[in-house]
Amino acid sequence: MHSSKILEGLMRILTPNVEDYLVSEDAVYIETGEEVAQFEAAWRGTIPVILQGPTGCGKSRFVSSMAKKLGRPLITVACHEDLSASDLLGRHLIVGDETVWCDGPLTTGVRHGAIVYLDEVVEARNDTLVVIHPLTDHRRVLPLERLGAQISAPDDFMLVVSYNPGYQSVRKEMKPSTRQRFATIEFDYPSKDVEREVIKSESGVSSELAGALVEIGLRVRELKQRGLDEGVSTRLLVYAGKLIVLGVEPKAACEMAFVKNLTDDRQLQGAVRALVSDHL
Amino acid sequence: MHSSKILEGLMRILTPNVEDYLVSEDAVYIETGEEVAQFEAAWRGTIPVILQGPTGCGKSRFVSSMAKKLGRPLITVACHEDLSASDLLGRHLIVGDETVWCDGPLTTGVRHGAIVYLDEVVEARNDTLVVIHPLTDHRRVLPLERLGAQISAPDDFMLVVSYNPGYQSVRKEMKPSTRQRFATIEFDYPSKDVEREVIKSESGVSSELAGALVEIGLRVRELKQRGLDEGVSTRLLVYAGKLIVLGVEPKAACEMAFVKNLTDDRQLQGAVRALVSDHL
Amino acid sequence: MHSSKILEGLMRILTPNVEDYLVSEDAVYIETGEEVAQFEAAWRGTIPVILQGPTGCGKSRFVSSMAKKLGRPLITVACHEDLSASDLLGRHLIVGDETVWCDGPLTTGVRHGAIVYLDEVVEARNDTLVVIHPLTDHRRVLPLERLGAQISAPDDFMLVVSYNPGYQSVRKEMKPSTRQRFATIEFDYPSKDVEREVIKSESGVSSELAGALVEIGLRVRELKQRGLDEGVSTRLLVYAGKLIVLGVEPKAACEMAFVKNLTDDRQLQGAVRALVSDHL
């Protein structure tokens, strides 16, 4: 590990307890293809990975379950336009009379061999995207310019990002020089059976109702050809189920959970509403 | 609750007295549909909620009354273009010789299981919108990157936002990946009888005058088809009532309260003025 | 009053002596309609008010005189593009070893029940406009997020803003959700007699010359139909009067006071100049 002994000698380095980031919950993730084996191979091969797939199809859950399976801490960063390199790398803080350096989430992850998950990475500013370059080529180092140091990533460290090309605005595309540093694993909505099982176990509805919600979901997703931006996610079907269990009338529950959310187009809302009526 | 013991050990954490945010006033909210039951179901199901509906139709009052009903503190944040993630999450402050961390309103709400209401959420910068992602999926955590910690939301915590699609500028739309994390409850102006009751009790005018104001309101709202941006709100009708009670001549009171405010178009102002003359 | 005892306990709160803001001058304001009674009714009804009317027609003087009449302190804020929420609400300052919170003008006004006048409010950034929302609905509170506190407005407090729709750029319009929180009082240039009196008493010119200046003003205002952006204000007519009294030749005084200022269009300047020659 390269590092600047001088500044580090002058200054206390704070890094979070990485145990806090171990995944303890029992995240139920039901495999839908080879993605578990593929992710594990990428991790063993120290290859960074892009996860692609529609909103709410389970990418976060998948990473959680993989982190648990591999016994690595998971550090998730929701990317956004104002996420600066400092937010990822760390910053100087004055504590009492002392200046301390506080590791950011990416530095913490590199130091401790965690899986760092940058959710919707293209939303971040360009400096975030470039900061990961030296981490994702033969060097596998993280330069901390403001600390005058660079730290090397252990083999356990893995960088995972989510990215949906075509979904984000044209302006926000990954540059080839960034994208060609990652392997890609693609996700889709779960199969009918898997989805029914998920809805049933998470919302507590009957098998029948869960089946009806899955059916509605499938039909709504077909509306994407007719102009719907994005299909209904499993999450929203679970919302509908939960609301029904908590006493909301089934059609009203679907209205709350996804009719209004999927689109502002009154006609498409009507089409979704009709599909709900057909199955409930 | 995950958290960085190190930084927290070094630093005092300030969080407001959440009792200050308990709703003590007798907010009169008159139910107009199933919204009370629906909101309560969403709260019990830990489902975040979007409130939709025209300006001044009572969304703030509704949230106040629900917070009181459920016995939860209510923390309201008026969103705007310059609202940064730090404004919601908190920041470091130097007090005397000591650096303290002051919880922002969202962190306060998560820590104490409050209802946090982000008013006109799309007005906020993108980082605000993304900061709520991990709070609104299976994780229900709030990462405080600048504190090197993340806190878990208790089941009591609820995130409520108001959002009017189509009303805000095109540029400011919620991304599907954000919007599909919420259930939706829709609001409209109150019914004729409810509105008359509200105007009467809040302004002190007679039943007859309240009825005339309601009638004017209904007719003005029909002008939306002829180009009016937004109908007259109950609040403005109450203003007119109050001004009349305080001695302003009825037509002048309407002129002050809503003829000039609803539109800058001289022709439409004339139409509104004519409606006032017809009923007063 | 809700407030965070914790931070307030740690920190000194500075707020200006509100007596400094009591209006002591003898602001001469000559009533032109019902505006005095209307303003007083709005104040008694705790209704915020928008003042509309052309540049220099006396809106500032009117607010001054009302503040004096009602015995309330007056705090005026000239809004501009860089006016941030902090400029209105207050900020932390380090004084010696101590961090103190200094109330901004809006907070001062709310704390002490003043009339706060936001001049040309749409010039302010959006966060200013939204910061006043909770002050202008049923809550009448001012959330001070950076202090972790919110303060309630006493009944004496009144928010007044000036706004000229159509005059400012299209981009700068009040959103309906802001505008529908205010009642409106409209202003226009004073009547012929009132204006002559004002010019005479403020500049010291003779009744005749004052009358000639009023006549010029009326005729110039008619040029608005021929492309003049804004008519000549009473203030500029007073300037002309003062310059004449101080020895500037009458036509040169008008040239200095308003021929050059009203427009950069050479033809329109010629038309204004001709009107001056006709009457002097």
Add this chain to the structure above:
Amino acid sequence: MHSSKILEGLMRILTPNVEDYLVSEDAVYIETGEEVAQFEAAWRGTIPVILQGPTGCGKSRFVSSMAKKLGRPLITVACHEDLSASDLLGRHLIVGDETVWCDGPLTTGVRHGAIVYLDEVVEARNDTLVVIHPLTDHRRVLPLERLGAQISAPDDFMLVVSYNPGYQSVRKEMKPSTRQRFATIEFDYPSKDVEREVIKSESGVSSELAGALVEIGLRVRELKQRGLDEGVSTRLLVYAGKLIVLGVEPKAACEMAFVKNLTDDRQLQGAVRALVSDHL
């Protein structure tokens, strides 16, 4: 004078020695019309003034000479896009253990009754332009929001700005609400005789050569009709004279002093060069 005794009591207020701003030099300004009497009348009438006229025609010198004549200190601020309100008003500084407030140039000028000259005022950001509103209406106060105070301008204080409508970009025009607070004094290039005298006395050339340079200047200014942005200023003619006196060949001196500077258009440069050849 209104002011916040509290903050002022806690904090040392620094204001420059205004004597440093008294004009001691013998600024030669040769009157070209009534501008001296007009300026003095405006100063006596506490009327703020706009100076209009082409680059380098002597506006700065005029203000200097007036400040000297009236015995007032002169504080000049060159406005630019990044000039913020704080740059004009003042700011908090930490000196040793103490926070001090340092008056900016406008505050200094108001406190001491100086003439404050904002050169090219429209170049400043909007907040600068609005900050001067309360100084230029019946109030004549300067609100110092960051100090929680406002100070009243003594009668000696005068605000002078330079502004060239049509010359600056369209985007940068003074709003009527700002412009109608000022009287205007217009400048032009000096007369032939005055200009010859100025060139002769400032550069040391012979009367003849000075006359030739004036002749060139007149002819070059006529090129404005053929596309030249701005005519040659007296300053550049003085440069040419000085360079000749210091040994540069006359035509080369003109080439250096103004042929290249007036335009980048090769054809127009040729026309200017030809005019030089005709007279030297």
Add this chain to the structure above:
Amino acid sequence: MHSSKILEGLMRILTPNVEDYLVSEDAVYIETGEEVAQFEAAWRGTIPVILQGPTGCGKSRFVSSMAKKLGRPLITVACHEDLSASDLLGRHLIVGDETVWCDGPLTTGVRHGAIVYLDEVVEARNDTLVVIHPLTDHRRVLPLERLGAQISAPDDFMLVVSYNPGYQSVRKEMKPSTRQRFATIEFDYPSKDVEREVIKSESGVSSELAGALVEIGLRVRELKQRGLDEGVSTRLLVYAGKLIVLGVEPKAACEMAFVKNLTDDRQLQGAVRALVSDHL
């Protein structure tokens, strides 16, 4: 070496241990032309160098191997839009009671005669590009304006940048005044034999499989004429090899490693996929 003794005397100067930046790894770089001799000549002649060539073709490795060969420390900076001059030059930090100056990576490199490699230099803000001007002409100095000093570069110091004209957006082109300070060395993908050797040794696949991957790579690169933005890099072929060795089915490994990454165009993805099927 010019420098400001005053500020340096007042302040501790921190500069990283440059030994930390010596290249210790055995970076395998296989020469493909004269680039090693050319780079060495440029270094001896103190001529700064631009490296051009497609993503992932080995530019970083080349610089690493040259730094090792020449025995110079290597300091790499990944450039991005938010990289400011301070990030390169250094900044003041408060450590305890003391202000220290921390050298940035460029200053460190100049002080110690390192090779400084600015990766994708045009991504940096303009100030970065201009900061290097005095380093790359006859002066070879680095002005540190914030330290009031300038330091001279020893002959060992070399500035290397990577730049791909035509690849970055039009807006981001090096100005001639910057570009004409560098000599250029151009890179391309390695030859068939070299690439097979690299893939084999880095991923552990058999010679045959490595050959097949090379063949796929060549064919994919030909698709650039049919609209592919950038050909497949050696790095991605190595990824495919590694994934195969770790048990991923060969076609799925290619799918992960480069089919999805090279383009979002479904048709082009099909073409790449077909090429994979043809060879595996």
Add this chain to the structure above:
Amino acid sequence: MHSSKILEGLMRILTPNVEDYLVSEDAVYIETGEEVAQFEAAWRGTIPVILQGPTGCGKSRFVSSMAKKLGRPLITVACHEDLSASDLLGRHLIVGDETVWCDGPLTTGVRHGAIVYLDEVVEARNDTLVVIHPLTDHRRVLPLERLGAQISAPDDFMLVVSYNPGYQSVRKEMKPSTRQRFATIEFDYPSKDVEREVIKSESGVSSELAGALVEIGLRVRELKQRGLDEGVSTRLLVYAGKLIVLGVEPKAACEMAFVKNLTDDRQLQGAVRALVSDHL
């Protein structure tokens, strides 16, 4: 010298040792016209100067040699988009317990009568350009608003800027009000003989080879009519010579030194390459 004794008394003023900026090197500058005499006349006449001419034609060297000839320190500032007024003027720094004011390069230059050279001045932000106005008219003062002081320039002080109209983007043109404060000295490539001498002495190539490079340079510069942005500079010809002396094959040396750098247009590159082949 005007200055605020108050603030200066409270605060230590740091200014670099101006001796460090005396030019000690033997900068070889070979005169190509009257520029030496012209510059000296401008300096004696306290006239600020603009240097115009193509990239790499020796403007920096010329200023260096003039500074040496006139015995003045030389302070060079490479201008860029983020160069703020503070970077030129100076700033407050906290050193230990004390606030010190550190002069920026322009202030240093004014205080000590140096030649200050602002390289590519139009790249600077507008505030830089305006900050120099009071330095370049009859006042010759530098207002330091943040220090509450202004300092007068001694006669030795000279401001020199480089500016290439037409070369920089349209948006970045000097305003007439700035440009008309300077005299202009124009530069061009050196004559054939001078250039051959320079190449020979700086690179060590034979007279013959130097002559061939000069010939290539001349022919390449003629390509400007065919679309080349900027001709090859003497600097790049020297690079080619150096690389040849260090063992690079002559054509490859030219390829590295200027074929790739002058243009990204493949056709024009071919034309340059052909010219190289014709002469080597």
